[in-house]
Amino acid sequence: MANTRDIQNRIKSISNTKKITKAMEMVAASKMRRAIEAVLKTRTYANLSWRIVLNLSQTGNGNGEQTLHPLLTKRDKVKKVGIILIASNRGLCGGFNSAIINKAHNSIKKHAKQEKPEFIIIGKKGAIVKKYYDYDIAAEFPKADIISEIKEVLPIAKIVLNDYLSGKYDKIMVAYTDYVNAAKQIPRVKQLLPIDITTQDEYLGIVGKDTRVGIDKEFIDKKKEKYSQNEKHIYEYTFEPNPREVLDEMIPRLIEVQLFQALLESNASEHSARMAAMHQATDAAKDMVDELTLFYNKSRQAAITNEIAEISAGANALAE
Amino acid sequence: MPEQKTIKFEIVTPERIVMKEQVVQVSVPTKQGEITVLPSHIPLVAGLMSGVIEIVKEDGNSEIMSVSGGFIEVSKNKVVILADTAERAEEIDMAKAEEARERAKKTIKELRHFDRERFANINALIAKEMARSRAVKRWKKIKKVD
Numbered sequence: 001m002a003n004t005r006d007i008q009n010r011i012k013s014i015s016n017t018k019k020i021t022k023a024m025e026m027v028a029a030s031k032m033r034r035a036i037e038a039v040l041k042t043r044t045y046a047n048l049s050w051r052i053v054l055n056l057s058q059t060g061n062g063n064g065e066q067t068l069h070p071l072l073t074k075r076d077k078v079k080k081v082g083i084i085l086i087a088s089n090r091g092l093c094g095g096f097n098s099a100i101i102n103k104a105h106n107s108i109k110k111h112a113k114q115e116k117p118e119f120i121i122i123g124k125k126g127a128i129v130k131k132y133y134d135y136d137i138a139a140e141f142p143k144a145d146i147i148s149e150i151k152e153v154l155p156i157a158k159i160v161l162n163d164y165l166s167g168k169y170d171k172i173m174v175a176y177t178d179y180v181n182a183a184k185q186i187p188r189v190k191q192l193l194p195i196d197i198t199t200q201d202e203y204l205g206i207v208g209k210d211t212r213v214g215i216d217k218e219f220i221d222k223k224k225e226k227y228s229q230n231e232k233h234i235y236e237y238t239f240e241p242n243p244r245e246v247l248d249e250m251i252p253r254l255i256e257v258q259l260f261q262a263l264l265e266s267n268a269s270e271h272s273a274r275m276a277a278m279h280q281a282t283d284a285a286k287d288m289v290d291e292l293t294l295f296y297n298k299s300r301q302a303a304i305t306n307e308i309a310e311i312s313a314g315a316n317a318l319a320e
Numbered sequence: 321m322p323e324q325k326t327i328k329f330e331i332v333t334p335e336r337i338v339m340k341e342q343v344v345q346v347s348v349p350t351k352q353g354e355i356t357v358l359p360s361h362i363p364l365v366a367g368l369m370s371g372v373i374e375i376v377k378e379d380g381n382s383e384i385m386s387v388s389g390g391f392i393e394v395s396k397n398k399v400v401i402l403a404d405t406a407e408r409a410e411e412i413d414m415a416k417a418e419e420a421r422e423r424a425k426k427t428i429k430e431l432r433h434f435d436r437e438r439f440a441n442i443n444a445l446i447a448k449e450m451a452r453s454r455a456v457k458r459w460k461k462i463k464k465v466d
Contacts, residue, residue: 045332052393056365150334240352240366250391255335263365281459 003305007296011289018285024092025278032182032271034146039179039264046261049254056237056247057195069247071255073162074194075170081117082138082160082169083108083191084259086176086266087126089143094187094277096177096270097125103134103187104175118169122156122263138163147267153259161252161258164193176262177269183276185269192258195251325359326378331385331401338385338406339375346399347374348392357392357399364394368403370447372455382462384409386455388448405448409459412452421449 057072062222085104087097108117117138123143129135141156163169172193178186240244329343331452349371351405357364370388390403424445431438 041336042334044337045334045402048330048332048400050389052365052391052400052402055393055395237363237365240350240355240364246367246391248367250365253391 004296004299006296007292007299011292011296014285014288014292018289020280021278021281025275025282028271028275028278031146032268033267035264035271036179036182038147039261039268041303042261042264042297046257049257053195053251053254056142058293067162069244069251070165071193071247071251072195074196078170080115080169081171081173082163083117083189084120084122084156084160084172084173084174084262085126086143087121087123088266088270089124089145091125092277093270093274096273097128098235099176100177100187101126101129101132103294104129104173104189107173107175107189116175120156120160123266132222143263143267145267147260147263150231150256150260153256157248157252157256157259160193161255169193172260174259176266177273179265179268179272185272190258192255192260230237254305324378325434327357327359327361328398329375329401330399331373331387331403331406333403333406334391335405338403338408339383341375342378343399344376344378344380346376347391348401349373349387350392357394359397361399364392364395366392368392368401370444370451372451372458373401373406384455384459384462386412386448386452388444388451407452407455409455412456414453414456417449417452417456421446421453424449 083104085100087100091097116135118138119126120138121127121129121140127137127140130137139159144152160169160172164172171191173189174192175187175189178188180186237243324344326342326344327346328341329346330340331338334386345356345358347354349369350366351369354371355366368387369388371386373384373385373387375385381437385406385408387401387403387406390401390406393402424442428439428442428446
């Protein structure tokens with residue numbers, strides 16, 4: 001049995017660790033509360049706007065062109081894919097980062113037959129995609145811990161739109177973590193550009209819905225039916241003043257909103273994940289302290305018993 | 321009396337759902353001028369300007385809202401407005417709206433030289449506050465309060 005003093009020291013150090021993890025848990029909890037508030041506020045808007053734009057995505061423009069806007073047009077040959085990866089700035093948040101990175105990696109492996117995709121990283125920890133999987137990183141953006149304004153995604157949205165339109169990328173995906181509730185977050189990869197309702201279900205993601213493919217299933221099914229039956233062109237929208245002008249303004253705005261929402265979802269997920277991880281750490285520390293205290297008492301008692309045995313042995317020897 | 325036709329109406333901003341209801345008609349300020357949407361309107365997508373939205377509910381009462389920019393999508397029997405900001409008239413504090421407008425106007429007068437972006441921002445702010453006070457005035461007129 002270990003020395004009493006050693007055990008005492010360990011107990012002390014673990015208690016200190018416990019204090020720290022407890023504090024981190026509290027901090028994460030308060031950040032989480034704010035992040036969740038923010039994410040729920042914008043969710044309706046994001047979902048509705050995403051639906052609208054998906055609705056528009058397959059409307060023909062009447063002059064034989066397939067879609068109304070270059071941002072809606074699927075390219076025949078997808079050469080290069082850009083992936084926006086939203087990770088955290090710091091670690092100690094359980095499987096949060098590895099989950100989203102694995103998800104992105106798997107979906108690349110599964111679907112991509114083209115060139116290696118390039119990553120656009122938000123949050124410091126995303127950089128490990130280079131180290132682990134050797135993907136190229138095109139850009140890296142800092143991430144604020146509390147995200148409040150849509151301004152923060154504007155530069156990212158701008159880069160993405162420009163690179164897409166200039167033909168650098170033929171597809172833009174965004175990998176983020178969908179916040180379902182404090183205990184559950186789902187990593188998800190969503191196709192951002194071109195906006196296209198005929199893409200695989202799992203890439204359509206309407207945020208915040210808890211289904212396996214992560215969409216408002218009914219909505220998608222309805223659309224699918226419609227398009228497959230009627231060779232598209234179901235909704236012939238009227239645009240005022242004209243499609244180009246309206247969409248030129250509308251689509252970039254909606255892309256920004258989608259990115260912003262993805263960022264908010266990730267943020268809420270990150271703080272929840274960190275809170276859960278820290279909670280577990282605190283619990284583990286508590287268990288350890290309990291166990292060590294038991295050992296400590298045992299070893300203390302053993303020492304006392306020893307002493308008594310020695311003394312009484314000594315007394316006996318004298319008496320004889 | 322024949323059954324009244326209604327259309328689903330929803331107006332959301334990034335902050336909240338301002339209203340979600342069955343309505344009889346909706347008037348909105350689009351970039352090309354004010355339009356009124358009735359049930360069975362053809363599908364339409366348009367950009368919005370700052371201005372006043374007026375809706376008539378099933379019971380014949382109207383509601384007034386101010387809006388500052390955004391989009392309207394009319395699909396089959398559904399109107400969705402994605403507004404940058406929107407408020408119901410009864411929520412707007414008239415005095416504050418006026419005050420905010422005056423402040424913005426003053427800023428624009430005082431600062432002669434600033435960049436285009438800032439100028440556009442302040443102008444948008446003025447338009448927004450103007451829409452807010454117009455909404456309140458219209459609302460007062462309809463509800464006959466002062």
